[in-house]
Amino acid sequence: MxxxxxxxxxxxxxxxxxxxxxxxxxxxxxxxxxxxxxxxxxxxxxxxxxxxxxxxxxxxxxxxxxxxxxxxxxxxxxxxxxxxxxxxxxxxxxxxxxxxxxxxxxxxxxxxxxxxxxxxxxxxxxxxxxxxxxxxxxxxxxxIHFHRIEERLARWLLMTQDRAKSDSLQLTHEFLAMMLGVRRAGITLAAIALQTRGLIRYHRGEIIIIDRPGLIEAACKCYTDDCALYTKVLML
Amino acid sequence: MxxxxxxxxxxxxxxxxxxxxxxxxxxxxxxxxxxxxxxxxxxxxxxxxxxxxxxxxxxxxxxxxxxxxxxxxxxxxxxxxxxxxxxxxxxxxxxxxxxxxxxxxxxxxxxxxxxxxxxxxxxxxxxxxxxxxxxxxxxxxxxIHFHRIEERLARWLLMTQDRAKSDSLQLTHEFLAMMLGVRRAGITLAAIALQTRGLIRYHRGEIIIIDRPGLIEAACKCYTDDCALYTKVLML
DNA sequence: CGCCTTGTGTACGCTAGCGTGCCGACGCTT
DNA sequence: AAGCGTCGGCACGCTAGCGTACACAAGGCG
Incomplete structure (x- = not known):
């Protein structure tokens, strides 16, 4: 109970x-x-x-x-x-x-x-x-229309991390490609970029978020806007 | 009254x-x-x-x-x-x-x-x-993500015609560009394509729909899907 | 009437992202 | 230990659409 x-x-x-x-x-x-x-x-x-x-x-x-x-x-x-x-x-x-x-x-x-x-x-x-x-x-x-894959990927990882409550996400590039409506190869390039910037690390089906503040920086403002809206409407 | x-x-x-x-x-x-x-x-x-x-x-x-x-x-x-x-x-x-x-x-x-x-x-x-x-x-x-400007423009014109109940729409390319979130020049090209196909005619701030069935053909299926959904949910 | 604003045609190089295909590496299964 | 399926890196040429810029035309206004 x-x-x-x-x-x-x-x-x-x-x-x-x-x-x-x-x-x-x-x-x-x-x-x-x-x-x-x-x-x-x-x-x-x-x-x-x-x-x-x-x-x-x-x-x-x-x-x-x-x-x-x-x-x-x-x-x-x-x-x-x-x-x-x-x-x-x-x-x-x-x-x-x-x-x-x-x-x-x-x-x-x-x-x-x-x-x-x-x-x-x-x-x-x-x-x-x-x-x-x-x-x-x-x-x-x-x-989705205006922002680039890298920004959208960063946003998506942040949103997922919020819900999974873990720094480690079990995700393949293939799956991310479907979610964002882009090519698998497009995800690979964006992921490489984020990894090179030291924001994430990943390896065969697992993505680990290393630098969350940095990732927020890399994501489009839509991420923080979304969070702010939720808080404003539901937490008042 | x-x-x-x-x-x-x-x-x-x-x-x-x-x-x-x-x-x-x-x-x-x-x-x-x-x-x-x-x-x-x-x-x-x-x-x-x-x-x-x-x-x-x-x-x-x-x-x-x-x-x-x-x-x-x-x-x-x-x-x-x-x-x-x-x-x-x-x-x-x-x-x-x-x-x-x-x-x-x-x-x-x-x-x-x-x-x-x-x-x-x-x-x-x-x-x-x-x-x-x-x-x-x-x-x-x-x-918006998957379809090309020409298809989206056709869809948009159809939706507008439905509401304006007139074949003649008062619209500039500039305005359409803002609506679709694209360049003005992009609209011009799409409009030329639709005109060449004999679906619309236009002239300085006015667009005239000539061949509505043809325009439906040229639009993405989203147009008819939208209409069908409205009918299904609200006209039953 | 001519001016000036507004709308449209077009051209330039550029970028993001596409479709595709291939290779190598990982790691699970047997 | 070997084999195989999955996953990721990468490269190819290609397209849609971008930003910009300029020229011309239409039409309202003084």
Missing amino acids: TSILHACAANQLLAELPSAEQDAFMAICDTVQLTFGEVLFQPTDTITHVYFPIDSFISQIVILNMDSRLEVAMAGREGMLGISLVLDIAETPLLALVQGEGLALRINAASFQQLLLNAPVLHQRLKRYLYVVISQLANSAAC | TSILHACAANQLLAELPSAEQDAFMAICDTVQLTFGEVLFQPTDTITHVYFPIDSFISQIVILNMDSRLEVAMAGREGMLGISLVLDIAETPLLALVQGEGLALRINAASFQQLLLNAPVLHQRLKRYLYVVISQLANSAAC
């Missing part, structure tokens, strides 16, 4: 809820282990469950014409997956891919919607979270 | 509402004329009014680092401006620029939120609209 309580507090959207809401949440959620590469939703799937990651994290990916892919959002312990249920829409336009293994709290869609009716604080918080997601989507569109 | 009624039906989000909701809406809205180039919201502005365009339309633009700009959404008679109020957030992350002159219905933010409490059909419809906007934002990010 205390482990669930602890787990609950481990997702930022659920932290410091009124105890009545937290109890109601705990009563209907279960804890699941997400494994790397698991696909939680396919585009146009009906959402059957929502997820609140604890130490896992999930990439949300647009698929264009069956071949081009691009990550447009990420959900870790600061967020959730299945946010469109807040709008009473049980569908998602994005592919949800588990990108960091770990635990998540899961709730059945119907129970979740029922819960929201009696959990005004959580409901309001999720609406704010949705606003943040929308803003970040809009910013990402511009970031 | 009948003119307001007519105007009301002229925005698709308001069409065929239960008469009680429509009456309530009409009681608190007023009709305003929007002029070309008018800025309705600045990023991080507090939203004081929401707008339901009738024959006007509005570009929503991300501003990155004070200099790079990119249109990420458009609101015409099929949509509204100020949608984040549906989430009880009276703020917008985007610049809202009147891009097609014309009429719009305007409501004070507080009245609008009050109205939503007693207008379940409208409320539900706006939540669906918000879902469409989110999906389109995600798709746009990928479209």
